[in-house]
Amino acid sequence: MSTATQITETENYLNVDYGIKSWLLTTDHKRIGLLYLASITLFFFVGGFFALLIRLELLTPGGDLVQSDIYNRLFTMHGIVMIFLFLIPSIPAVIGNFFIPMMIGARDMAFPKINLLSWYLFMAGGALILYSILTGGADTGWTFYTPFSTEYSNSRVVAAALGVFVAGFSSILTGLNFIVTIHRMRAPGMTWSRMPLFLWSNYATAVIQVLGTPVLAITLALVFLERVLHIGVFNPQMGGDPLLFQHLFWFYSHPAVYIMILPSMGVISEVVPCFARKRIFGYAFVAMSSVAIAVFGFLVWAHHMFVAGVSVYSALVFSLLSYAVAVPSAVKVFNWTATMYKGSIYLRTPMLYALGFIGLFTIGGMTGLFVAALGIDVHVTDTYFVVAHFHYIMVGGAVMGYLAAIHFWWPKITGKLYPELWGRIAAATIFLGFNLTFFPLFIAGYLGMPRRYHAYAPEFQVLNVFSTAGASILGVGYILPLLYLLWSLRYGKDAGDNPWNAAGLEWMTASPPPTHNFAETPVVTWDPYNYNELPDMPEEE
Amino acid sequence: MSAQSSHGNPASGLAAAAPAALQHQFADLEQQRESATLGMWVFLITEVMFFGGMFTAYLIYRVMYPAAFQGASQHMLFWAGTVNTAVLICSSLFVALAVHAVQEDHRRLLVFFLLLALLLGLAFLVIKGYEYHDHWVNHKVPGASFQFDGPDPLHAEVFFALYFLMTGFHALHMVIGVGLVSTIAFLAWRGRFSPAYHTPVDNAGLYWHFVDIIWIFLYPLLYLIGHRRLW
């Protein structure tokens, strides 16, 4: 029963109801996940468009494509859109919303209506940020440093800050929903140690979302009030301290980077065992390392402020803590590698992204240790070294993890298979394009090329040309999945319930799943990743 | 383990109508209640962190500029702040008694206590409004009209900025609380709650008590710095 255009007779969450109201007023966590998928894809390409303009400007040393003022707005809105409208929601709001209830054997999230509210808040925040862009954008950097943002900037700071503020509440509510759902709605027999590691990662992420984002909210609210009403706690002329802003801002924004990477790590913990046909090595260590990252991630924020004027003693403390936070991440990399050892490796598309993640995240993470050292950081702060470091983690890590997730779970979400050949081509293109874009920037930064400048010294041009060339390849690589995934909706082969013979409750129900996920609440009596009991990976067709 | 989804059914909130209030994603009312309670507590922790940012700003500036803060605190309306503290504590008592009333199935008492709490909440806001007006008239609002004749006026202005910001956000939360309690009082009057189902009353109560706790800290930090005369 697998003709390409088969009419599905069984009812599932997609065909149970039609019409725009059934989507815009849905409380089904799966549909909400798809609403997020559509919106964050849109925002990804908006942010990508800014990246394209940045890389075009940087082809030549002179500031000849745009003026410096416009360039400031380009990198600011690139950062704001990519971070707050793409990376932060990506895996939790799309994959998490879709699969957390299924993975624990529940019918829906604990609070389905709050889930929908979350999406509307996200769209409202996105609309405010789009309004900011369309009326000129902010030029403060995504970091909104004061007193420039509160006092001197003539750009659309208020709209951008308000947009981030509103989107932040979307993040908080999503995290709250995850926490209560995972605590209270697990199926009988699903103990904490039988949960897939994707759940541990998303739980740790939710902890950060819930504890950190409110501090960002109050900080941006204070920026807004200071800019509009001139009630100043950040303005030195009124007795305030700009470093207070930076402390409050980075208290959230550093843990935010763990919001962006932890879910991807959870994805890798699902994909690697499946495509190595082996139980994850060191389940407890991987689970505990997620919690450790969430906790330690809150203790290191001032490493973004080493040259901003914090006291030397404080800088020493934060530098030391920053070394500590790398340990749990390394634990995960060791465990994934050990999982693959003596496994049966299948290099399908999700696995290609997972392998790319492991390599690129390791590079990004290790360069993080370089910048955590005070001496090196003084040299490379505000250079392209830092830019390359965080893009290795965010793009080489988080985005590749997101693509791994999309490709791994696409058959379950849509009931369709995408063409494996194109999946592999896209993965290879992205990997090559990414490295060509960002590796030269490590070198340029170390040699002294500053960030956030639209013109640079001529000796850096060769590196920048490589980088822009890489960026165009990377862009093609990102467009490919958009095309073949959409193609597969209409022309793809039927996936069946479990095209990967993967472990996990979500694979034990139909593809696409029925609205209530399971006909009967499952009772769990087995350990996760029981690949020794499952049949082997099906042959490629 | 079948579940019925008939939330949004206003008329049948009587003591025996437990299945009507069960939402479809939950297995039983107990799970629903426990989820709502945990959700409310987690939400309150987010509020702790939200206010925490402002308390951090306060802590830092107070430690760095103690003379300015002490001098500025003398200009607070001591009696207004003290009375407001008592007002909120009494309102919290009434909210707690309201929960007790619904547990014992006393619908009239439930509504009565909620309305009392509501009145006290409004009284708090009125007194606060009076204070703000007084500060405005005495040039204590930060900005062009600010005047301060004590030590370190530059940082005294920061104290007043923090005062308005912290009490302003607190008052905003009071307004939300007043709205919440009004809604709960209305639903209670319509018979929606019973000993079997009164989670919204509990959770509105948790919110109200939390806003009270914020004030319990704001009061000494803003009104009682150092030592002071009684007026």
Place this chain on the structure above:
Amino acid sequence: MAETIVRKRTYLVVWAGLMVLTSVTALVSCINLGQWNAPVALAIACTKALLVALFFMHLRYESSKIVWVWVLAGVFWLSVLFFLSMTDFLTRQFLNVPGK
């Protein structure tokens, strides 16, 4: 339902305690205790907050350990925000070098 009904008497006793503590803190603020005014006021505030949380908010009767974990986590994270920020502001003048 696994729910404790707290006696009205308990609420009234807690309320009385809160009112007493409020009066104490107000009166103590009129006495010059030097550097001890602040810690005393904060200690009283913490006690009042604890009374409200334990009794009015039913924390004392809460059977779920997770709720307790979250409350303690919130307090802990707030302390992290306070104290780690203070490592900067409190140590700024240690070296006699401008800007450090």
